[in-house]
Amino acid sequence: MKLALDAVLVATLLVLALFSLAARQARASAIGFMGFGLVLALVWVRLGAVDVALTEAAVGALTGLLLLGATSLATPAAQPSRPLRLALAGLCALVAGGLAFLVLEAPDPAPSLAAAAVEPLAALDLGNPVTAVLLAYRALDTLLETVVVVLALIGIWSLAPDADWRGAPMVPGADAPSPPLRLLARLLPPVGLVVAVHILWIGADAPGGKFQAATLIAAMGLLVLMAGLAPAPKLGNTRLRALVVGGPALFLALGLLGFLVPGSFLAWPEGLAKPVIVLIEVALTTSLAVLLALIVLGPGARRPRA
Template sequence: MSIASVFDVALVALILAIGASTILVRKAFAAVVMFVVYGLLLSIAWVRLHAVDVALTEAAIGGGMTGLLLLGAVARSRSVNVGGPWIGRPARLATCALCALVVAGLAIAMLHPPEVIPTLAPTVMESLPQSGLGNPVAGVLFVFRALDTLLEKVVLLLALLGVWSLAPDRAWGGMPGLHVYARSDPTLIFLAQLLPPVGIVFGIYMCWVGAKDPGGAFQGGTVLAAMWLLVIVAGLQKAPAIGRLWLRGLLVAGPVLFLAIGLAGWVFADAFLAYPAGYAKPLIVAVEAALTLSIAVALGMLAAGPPERAQQQ
């Protein structure tokens, strides 16, 4: 057995162990930490499967931003009564049986694949040069399933509206508290002064390189959101009030530009979300840049949570 095979087996065993620990641990904070570690390990697994785009998304969204949201939920739950009915043993056994059934189904599908696996990959690769993109993942997202990509960004905005709707009436239009994550200390302030310049450049690079190599709007937007949150949590900048016009403009800039280019496709390319010949790549890059800003602001405000105090005049 080669070293790579030993590493893969050890990685799978570690992922299963961390996943089981996430479910079995009793402390909510420990479960969230295990979940973040689980996401990072999955990122390594995706790299081993040569799916770098998926690995970047898993590390940024699955482990990073989702872990931050869960940490905020845990911190908030400590200050309120979140007690609920006790889940009995029959319900637990039924849940375990359902999970085992899903695992068995996935195992059967993986161990007994069809003789001829249907795929559109050759068609995609043949048509990819027409878009001017070098990254097949970006080509699929913005050419072959552009409507799904547009709706994903709309869903992100709807999720943010759902979080904002949790605010009390007196605080609507006001500012998120963000006190649930950390108390400002010299080390945090030092990191908030040191990391953002590097992180901003890296986030812009992730967006720009997505047209040719692994990367894109979600990965770049997540990095920018993390840098913004770091500055806010450190106390160097206050979280903006959700009623600010510039904030709402940035939130909708990406989806609105995407939709406008899609509607223009009816006029110039005879189809919705189609691109005129020779202009596909610059239009897609423009959409990616706008989406990066919108995603960064949306993820940052999602992590900040609902407004908790009225806007200061």
């Protein structure tokens, strides 16, 4: 039964990948890509990588939404020539063949430093090794990832005209939302927020964490805005900007405090590592949720009222 399920998942992935590549319309290709991401999340679950599956499902959904928005703005482009398409197909086949060879020829059991890497993490009092690694061994990477998201939002805001950059962005469909959408926007957000808080809280000891929770919160906020139940925030709002930078700023400040207590940047005090990490996770969840929602909404498009 399990083998049959795995075969169906692999076949579905291949079909969706080919559909995304062969679709003549950009919108159909983006929809196929979103379906590919959802099926891939199931594959990660089958492989036991639940953290990766949650990230794929959450971030992949917002990525697909951005692609759909981009397709509505894109102008028709010239089709690549047949030799170029054949060359790209050959390159993809070569990469796929190389990866398959490496996987099939890997020693069994594969060499791993997992045991040695996980052993010191017990001092953090975290049950989820993924969270422990992201905020211990890779704390600098995690900090830089959040900073990159902030820079991405700044880049998007810079696309607005000078007179509108502090105004509210346009929300697709908010002017005339359908009744089913308004009903869904009233019923789903409370459930989504509870699930997001749960995913965030258990992230210290089980699969979950800030990125997955933030994406879910951002999706619930976008649903409310698209249903016209709340106005889009003005991008010049001081509180909004404080939420954007608050999480990364707190992360950086606590990292700098590491110079005073443990003696190095992004080092957590002994016995206080878990409370500090949970505090960072909560702060980053808030900032990332706002950042992701604002990235999807795009630059300001309305002049602020006097």
